[in-house]
Amino acid sequence: MKIVLLGSGNMATRLAIAFKAAGHHVAQIWSRNMPAASELAAKVGAEAVASMNELNQDATVYILAVSDDAISAVASTFPFKERLLVHTSGATSLDQIRPFSNCTGVFYPLQTLSKQKSVDFLDIPVGIEGSDAEVSDILLKLAATISEKATLIDSGQRMVLHVAAVFACNFTNHLYAIAEKMLSDYHMSFDLLRPLIEETARKAQFFSPATVQTGPAARNDVGTINRHLDLLQKEDGRLIAMYEMLTDSIQDLSRQKSER
């Protein structure tokens, strides 16, 4: 397919490289940031363009890979009413770009992407949505050339998926950071926890997390829970509240499971 990328950040970079590697023709990179557009264009043999008026008219798909809050503004300058315009955002409804073309869609790769770190798209789920069945079909085919896990996900589901990813990844990383700070406060290295963190995530690859929950909350080991709360008294109040809330939540979920 002939592809035009609108954007030059992490997502645009990783997609351009993956499309090029899959044999597609990445024709143009448009960006408000011309140096970044030129750099990426050079990488994939594309043309860097600074104005929407310079866009080729005959690309199969125009992929808008800009920050969430810029999507509407950039889409509103898209010049072709009859060309397929697609955004890549997990937290943005398809409706946000519908006004700007008669065929619109979403191409949402579910992974943390960075410019520096190369990534194998094969294993990355790609959530696809199209303004009609034909669009969905084109985007599924495009996604299948870089990923084995392309799947239709509508805007409502995608928002749920995005919130779920915040819990499973952003919040999880913050819990790592809390643990790191506690260890550092007591002169211990975060290395002590790294193998356990890796094993916990690895277990989630093969099991349902709810069924392999361990720890004092899951065992209802009140003695240990109280000793932990005593220790957390010395830290800021939020850690106690967080410990209690997560402990209660673990116990509620296991009760719900056993009542089924």
Added chain:
Amino acid sequence: MKIVLLGSGNMATRLAIAFKAAGHHVAQIWSRNMPAASELAAKVGAEAVASMNELNQDATVYILAVSDDAISAVASTFPFKERLLVHTSGATSLDQIRPFSNCTGVFYPLQTLSKQKSVDFLDIPVGIEGSDAEVSDILLKLAATISEKATLIDSGQRMVLHVAAVFACNFTNHLYAIAEKMLSDYHMSFDLLRPLIEETARKAQFFSPATVQTGPAARNDVGTINRHLDLLQKEDGRLIAMYEMLTDSIQDLSRQKSER
């Protein structure tokens, strides 16, 4: 070394197998659960014993690997005042077994262990504490035969490490479970999140988690945060409280960092 294990659960099983593989002589397995003791004893060529009175007197170390709430009761029946008695619990102070022998210690492998799943101890940190320097030395040497990451950790530090592990692993797994339930409620597979979970944990192997925090909280993307909260209105109230608390905590931590 000649080793006696008191216990027949996950910890006793994994330790007995690791010690045997490292060339130690696992002489006896004592347990209140004789069938389990016999099964484990057969695996490592040891003798299963049902009574503390049958324990060999000449082992280098007696490792108490029973559940936290049984440690005191079992230790109180240990018959040798001059033999090295060691527990394996993260949440238990050395003081709990001090009354029962003149040389006591802690041998705490920091990993989730299960009977079924074999484990390579080499990469697992082992926290060592001894009632005196000689004990610490023996236990460090023993730990070094199965792990490259043996380190001295006193009872105070070990309790902090244990709480930190609850945050980084038990609570993290619960966040996976919350995400799993949200996806399932909206007819999506947890497979969609598995690569992202793996990548998040992998990143924590190489970076300081606080420095690689991503997501709407870290970006202070108020629009997305509000859309997430709107969606969570439909779920139970605790999810909103949890989302708000973790979001605030991420923003506080990043403020603390930037003020330094």
